[in-house]
Amino acid sequence: MKAKPPASASNANITSLLKKGIKSAFPEDIKPMLATLVDEPVDEPGWLYEIKWDGYRALGYINMGAVDIRSRNNKSFNEKFYPVFDALKQWKINAVLDGEIIVVNDKGVPDFSDLQAWRSEADGHLAYYLFDILWLDGFNLMNLPLNERREILRSVVPANDTIKLSENFDATGSEFFELANKMGLEGIMAKKATSLYTPDLRTREWVKIKTEKRQEAIIGGYTKNENTSKQFSALLLGLYEHDEFNFIGVVGTGFTNKLQSELLQKLKPLQTTICPFKIVPDYNKPSRFRPNPPKAEVTWLRPEMVCEISYREMTKDGAIRHPSFKGLREDKKAKDVVREKPIPITEIVEEKNALHTSKVISSPGKKERKTLLNPKDETQTRNIGGHDLKFTNLSKIYWPKEKVSKRDMLNYYFLAAPYMLPYYIDKPQTLNRYPHGINGEAFYQKNVKGKVPGWIETFPYHSETDGEDKEFLLITNEASLLYVASLGCIEINPWSSRMQTPDNPDWCIIDLDPDKNSFNQVIEAACVTKKILDEIDVTSFCKTSGSTGLHIYIPFGAKYTYEDSKEFGRSIAKLVQAQLPEYTSIERKIFDRGGKMYIDFL
Known part of the structure; x- marks a missing residue:
């Protein structure tokens, strides 16, 4: 079994890939992306396989000749592993790299105990195996798919006995795992070729399979x-x-x-x-x-x-x-430190298939989903994806006029989950909770730290608004979606940005919010908006919002900040309103609109 041969990458191609990144200043404190432990190898297409190195995870920072090597918990490795530090000092590059520092024993196998005992080069040869690149020459690359990041990484790794590229191998997961077991390796890694880099998050797009528990x-x-x-x-x-x-x-x-x-x-x-x-x-x-x-x-x-x-x-x-x-x-x-329980690889494969866009757009087929909750019991527990969810107060009426209960809403979310989930992946949630139904008092919940089950994934984020560190909930699967619904979240409120690029939205939204207007007027406002955007060669997509409104989505591809999006949206709203002054308004206060359609920008 051989390492996958490198694809020839021209300088022009690498430059083109770099430009797909986001221009940013040199980052100083990135928490590494983490993998999920699974019970057996994945043999699905679209995954890259690497050796699971038995060493210390290390992020390497190189900027203007200055070098810093940091552990997972931000501890310096500069003095402890000085040969790696010296090798990075000689590398003429400005980059942030992710990899593993190891010592190879006399059998040619990475040995963690030898690494622990390492004090000098007399104790063995140190190597820094690189498997990812996060920043290069002014560009944040974490929003690029893994296969493109690796193409960039391969083009810059030097021919060096200390700094090495961690190859991915051309084999099935099962074949590679069997070989790793025979060689006495710790295990293997499987990573989705399309995975983005999500700092400080244990993701299911990277999985690890160990040869011993x-x-x-x-x-x-x-x-x-x-x-x-x-x-x-x-x-x-x-x-x-x-x-x-x-x-x-x-x-x-x-x-x-x-x-x-x-x-x-x-x-x-x-x-x-x-x-x-x-x-x-x-x-x-x-x-x-x-x-x-x-x-x-x-x-x-x-x-x-x-x-x-x-x-x-x-x-x-x-x-x-x-x-x-x-x-x-x-x-x-x-x-x-957490208890690592391997999850069934079938759960990840089924989840991947459920979230695949083509699956979502196509018809569910003849085999329709059945109701989740029975019509009688007030409290019910269901196992969803290996997680026990307890649903309570199921007869509580959420929509009094229509006599729709909490049970009805949860059954709807269960049926609609395959269609909804792709739009929530990687997007932190602001929970809008209606514990007493649509007419009851609602409240927003942003920080869920310590308030949700351990299996719920969260995104840590420092809020510049109030200076607090918060953890935002992530909807990653059917179980987490239904958990959110069980909290009384009648509507789901994902950010416009992804956790990989939290300050850069995927899109700007023009919101056409009618008051006393006809729907024909809403359509006319949407057409005017599209004409303005077409004139400046900006792509846009229209979708319904509520019963009478329309949202116009303008893809930004996480290239601009929220402030940029706000200013662009404001400019478009002003241009639309100027062409339709009779029945549109951009006034924030309802009283000042005089019953006209409000053109908002999100």
Whole structure:
């Protein structure tokens, strides 16, 4: 099996690809995009396959000769991995790169324990394998599809023993995974060729498949058996779940004497007299393999240090069995560690098919969707895509005049989901909640941090308006759409921009909002708008809005800011109103419009 041969890319083609990016200043703090763990390889077309490197994820910043290498949690690698730093210093480029720093063992396989023990070049050869480029020469490339970003990356990676391109391989996922297993690699990565780069988000467009089960865990203490010569016997491990630190097991294998000594030096500053776990673990508990375990004493630790383990299985209550220590993860923060449960690859494939535009536009076919909720029970629980959703107060009337209930609305959303979902992908949501129906008091909810289930994906964003850090909900699948509907969101309010380019909208919208006007007048205003846009060679699309209004969408392709969009929309609105002064208005206040159609811009 060979790496996929490079496509010939001319300088003109690379320049053309660069111009598809967004002009921006040099970024200084990008959080890496994360992959979702799945249970088996994906064998669908349109995916790129790479080695899953067993090392430290690292973002490389090169600008005007200055170099900075940062871990996932923004820790500097400049001194620790100085050969990589020196190699980047020699690279005459202005770029932001994403990759993995590794050490290859004597078998030619990346070895995380060797990387942990690395102190100088005498300990092994360091390599920085690059698999993505996020910014180059004044252009933000994160809105480009992966295959185009890789084409740009391939054109600039130097011929170097330290900086290398992480190749993608021409094979099926199953073939590549089988080879990775035979070679003793940690696993493989599968990435959609069309995927955009979404910082600080665990996406389903990048997935990882591991050859052995692994889990990151937080160290909450260590034990020392009586009459042992070891510096400690086992580490007590836990995970934060629902803001509680829960015990998941002990690991007592995978340590050398030297490693134990180094670990103890790092753990001693974290010693405390208070057990950090929600429930004090029974670390002397006998098992069928050790009916009379040696008596151990425990030293509690503040739960701050992260490690990685391999294990054979995880019990139903979340405990690990037969774990082995792999190393500390000093590149990760305790608060970022989650229990990794592989999701079925079939769920991702089915989700991809459901969201494919051609599927959405075509007829659903003979096999129609059935009703989600029965007409009787007031509270019902349904499993949707592996997630249990509880629906309550189902008889509550949401539309009094039409006698339409919350149950009716949820059944509608269930039936319409395949048609709706493509328009929400990658778009943060502002929730407009009507808990008491269409005539009841409504409220907007933007920040959902800590208020939604863990499986709901969110987008972190710093609001310049109020200076706060918020997490906006993302609708990524049928389950998350129905969860939003269950909150009383009669209408769905996605941003006009995507999370990859949050400050740059996909489109500008001209909103024709009639008051006492006829629909023929609304149509005439739309035609005038189109004529004005056609005259300046600007593409536009018209769609209905509500019962009598029209929206005119002007594609911007995330090339301009919201302020640019606002000013452009204002100019178009003024031109339209000037041609139809008898029955249109651009006045913000309803009273000042005099019953005329309002031309708004969004």
